[in-house]
Amino acid sequence: MSETWGSGRRAWVVWSIAIAAYFLAVFNRSSLAVAGLLAADRFGISAAQLATFTTLQLVVYAGMQIPVGILVDRFGPRSVMLSGMIVISLAQAGFALADSYPVALLARVFVGVGDSMTFICLLRIVAAWFTPRRIPLMTTLSGTLGQLGSIVAAIPMTWALGNLGWTKAYLVAAAAGPVVAVLGLFLLHDAPGKSHVRGVSKTMREVIGGIAESWRHPGTRLGFWMHFTTPFSSNVLGLLWGLPFFVRGELRTDGEAGVLLTLMTVTAMVVGPVLGWAIGREPWHRSTLALWIIGATVTMWTVVLLWPGEAPLGLLIVLVMVVGAGGPASMIGFDIARTSNPGHRLASASGIVNQGGFIASLVLVLSIGWMLDWRTPGSGSAYTVSAFRWAMSLQYVLWAVGLVQIVRYRRRARAVISRASLTPVTGQP
Template sequence: MTTHIHARMRRLRWTSYTLVVLGYMLAFFHRMAPAAIAGDLQQSFQASGAALGALAAAYFYTYTVMQIPIGVMADTMGVRKIVAIGALVAGLGSLLFGLADTLAAASMGRVLVGLGVSAMFISLMKLNSVWFHDRHFGTVGGMSILLGNLGSVLAAAPLVWAVTHTSWRNVFVAVGLFSLLLGVLVWFLVHSHPGEAGLPTMRELEGKEAHPRHHGHWYDGLLKVMKNRATWPGFWPNLGIGGSLFAFAGLWAIPYLRDVHGMERAVAANHTTLLLFSFAVGAMLSGMLSDRLGKRMPVILGGIALYVLCWLPIVFAWHLPPGLSYPLFAMMGLSASGFTLTWASVKEVNPPALSGMATSVINTGSFLGAAVLQPLVGWAMDQGWDGKLLAGARVYSEQNYQIGLGIMLAFAVVGLFGALAIRETHCRYTTVSGHK
């Protein structure tokens, strides 16, 4: 009987995990895709830098607003329903974006995409917390980010390749159809937690008591998370580190490399592919290292500090040969992954039953940061733009980028200082008896 339970547990766990991870990959793809097609979007909609930033940021505004509601729904409704509905909404948004003939319609498509995929990350973290052992959360979380980031890798060089063979519109229509199919599969095959399939919890399999449930209204749980002072320090590295990384890789990196360093779009896309792939690998390595050390803070602070330093050659436009520019982007991605451990840290300073809400509260920082930075950087560069155009797209000077990207560096520094106040949890729940 025990062997049968374990076999069924593994089958349902990995089926649920795989489908939700695919949704998370879609979230990363849509998040980063505007960078690879920035020039195409400017040509299609005759958009300024600020307008292009606003189009890309429409995803992030919606994503930011939805994080806490998604956290509440993950803890109450369950992962299956919100991921299935999210995939369907994102699919419709991608179809609208690909077929849009005006900037307003494209922006509405981005809003729907952001609304749909906003369900994916929090749901995946919630799924991890109930389908895997507590002691493996950092490692599994890192693996999840690694897999999810494959979506952002697809949104760089592979997307550039696809656009040269078809069009950006056809790509997003195809992605929309895939998203609709995924929503149907999630509805029928995903289980929100083992109990939904009549199975014991992971702790009960080890002869331990299950984590206590939250008793009371969801609103009380959310207030408990938000009143917990240990919750909030993780918001700042999400805002400064996550926000600057997503804004740069998701929109401004390729135009910067083209305008300042004279790179072809394919070469610039290779740099962002390496940046995002390194971030993905770094997230997994950070989780594994943290779980091995039994500490969160050394990995968080070490990574964030190195990430801030990586911004200096970019902001000051050091003209590095490819032998150094590729390692710089790789190091930037690896080091940025340190902030991803804040999701494990905030989970561990709040009750297990409220893990979805806790993660969602600080995760708003990443998308608020990107939502503010993408149009803000474009607006700042528009102020000094000399009117130069290339194939209908604006070309900015080195000085323009120093001003715009300098704002991103400032956000990263804020993230570093904010991280200093995060509580060390030693990779255990500090709110559960016997885990202190």
């Protein structure tokens, strides 16, 4: 192994700390998914107002991606990631103590800020500590293991809310961040032999020029649209609307809904490493693999939404398993951006790609809230089965836009790759 990459044990220790930070970010991001109905009652809000919690958090997350990428390129992932842990913890503590809707909204804004400062750092750490052939596997494995945070948010958080109450449950969640931050101070390094890696200071004009150059590459745009199209269905279920959809839209119990959401995350954990292995082995078929997963997701939602009455539990199980594969599939977008940009632009290019899925998710989260309020006016949180069918059908608009753009930029990216005569290790998208 080149001395550019770390030795086995040290690399795994560094990666484990970074994964722990990402795990907590996903947990805090997803912790409202099982508390949606409680939040509606606690703050006396409508479906659209409830959706605003997650929407505002995602707006902040998406909007912070390019600035965070610039910060990582300049100051290194360690400093940015540890700062994010502290921000998330303070924000969750504020959310625990909030007794009004505006204060709770402000807290979720800063949850989004802290959340935005983790995943790009994790990608940069993976690129620094592992060999190029292992990066696709480690990237998808990182995204998969980080999703364990959704499981903790789905079942244990449900238990905590029911037994400890709102305030204590969220204060316990907030306490984990400082622990990881302290461990990171001692164990997390930006690169082998270097606690910190600092980039060259750039003027604002140079920064903007670098971002524009990354965006002009069709590989970056292809990665953006792949990340836009693959994960929003699982994100929307995991972040906010999963439990209400299964309980009110499909007439399942809270326990069944929690198991379905957990199964979705477990599926992502199983599929992630398999996809990572496939990407590393057949890199020139990356976008084709993503298109198959998108097609399967569209097919399963169509069957569920057209089913007369509530869908059978077995069908819902198949749905969440297929939808769960969308999260790992979004990692393909990052791998395409990685092979399309030089190393000094990796974090900012990843930030551009990472915006895609969260822009789609926030649009859908808010649109579902509006649709539910329109179809069940004045009903509070008593949404109907029909209203959920209408609301979940909004996904087809985003799938249509994303698929058109994927096909468009796949052709352009392959044309650029063909002209540049890239090696099979990098491959076609």
